[in-house]
Amino acid sequence: MSLHRRDVVNALLQDRGGLLVVAGLGSTAWDCTAAGDHDLTFPMWGAMGCAAMTGLGLALAQPKRRVLVITGDGEMLMGLGSLATIGVQKPKNLSVVVIDNERYGETGMQETHTAHGVDLAAMARAAGFATTALLRDAAGLAALRKAIHETAGPHFAQVKVVAEKIPLVLPPREGALLKNRFRAALLGSAANTE
Numbered sequence: 001m002s003l004h005r006r007d008v009v010n011a012l013l014q015d016r017g018g019l020l021v022v023a024g025l026g027s028t029a030w031d032c033t034a035a036g037d038h039d040l041t042f043p044m045w046g047a048m049g050c051a052a053m054t055g056l057g058l059a060l061a062q063p064k065r066r067v068l069v070i071t072g073d074g075e076m077l078m079g080l081g082s083l084a085t086i087g088v089q090k091p092k093n094l095s096v097v098v099i100d101n102e103r104y105g106e107t108g109m110q111e112t113h114t115a116h117g118v119d120l121a122a123m124a125r126a127a128g129f130a131t132t133a134l135l136r137d138a139a140g141l142a143a144l145r146k147a148i149h150e151t152a153g154p155h156f157a158q159v160k161v162v163a164e165k166i167p168l169v170l171p172p173r174e175g176a177l178l179k180n181r182f183r184a185a186l187l188g189s190a191a192n193t194e
């Protein structure tokens with residue numbers, strides 16, 4: 001494994017334009033914040049297993065916007081049924097990227113099932129995603145970024161990264177603030193008074 005998670009997330013979020021981002025709990029939320037706190041990033045904080053479903057809802061509600069879910073392997077493993085639902089709904093504007101350190105990082109680096117051969121990309125392919133990829137080095141990153149921003153999905157990528165403990169970069173902690181700023185940035189500030 002040669003990729004570092006912060007480099008991967010930085011590369012994917014560079015020049016993000018109007019991209020809507022749902023960040024899974026824990027490390028992927030810190031990664032997204034390290035790349036630049038943003039009104040159009042919605043971090044799940046402690047909610048585990050629902051990042052991809054939140055992204056699907058957003059993609060269906062906002063078909064003209066591109067939506068990216070960035071989440072951890074543990075978080076994705078908890079919500080595997082969402083792959084099937086996305087495969088059936090087939091939102092062209094949705095991408096799911098799993099930052100796979102093969103560990104439950106936040107709770108003590110216990111190994112997840114991906115450390116024992118579970119192939120999330122194959123599961124997404126079987127579920128009906130338009131494209132799937134398993135990345136182990138930087139070679140596929142540019143193509144993944146292009147898919148997220150430009151081509152018809154749903155896209156799924158499992159990106160193997162070094163299992164490392166790195167300093168936390170926390171987004172705002174207040175759920176109502178995160179929801180309201182996201183809604184205001186997406187729909188205009190009047191949306192929060194409706």
Ligand SMILES: Cc1ncc(C[n+]2csc(CCOP(=O)(O)OP(=O)(O)O)c2C)c(N)n1
Nearest residue numbers: 026027046048072073074075103104105106
């Ligand atoms: C329903 C539920 N179970 C357990 C937890 C505790 N928990 C918080 S983060 C985490 C591990 C997340 O692992 P992963 O998604 O792989 O992220 P990373 O390794 O990148 O931190 C766990 C088990 C939780 N927040 N919610």
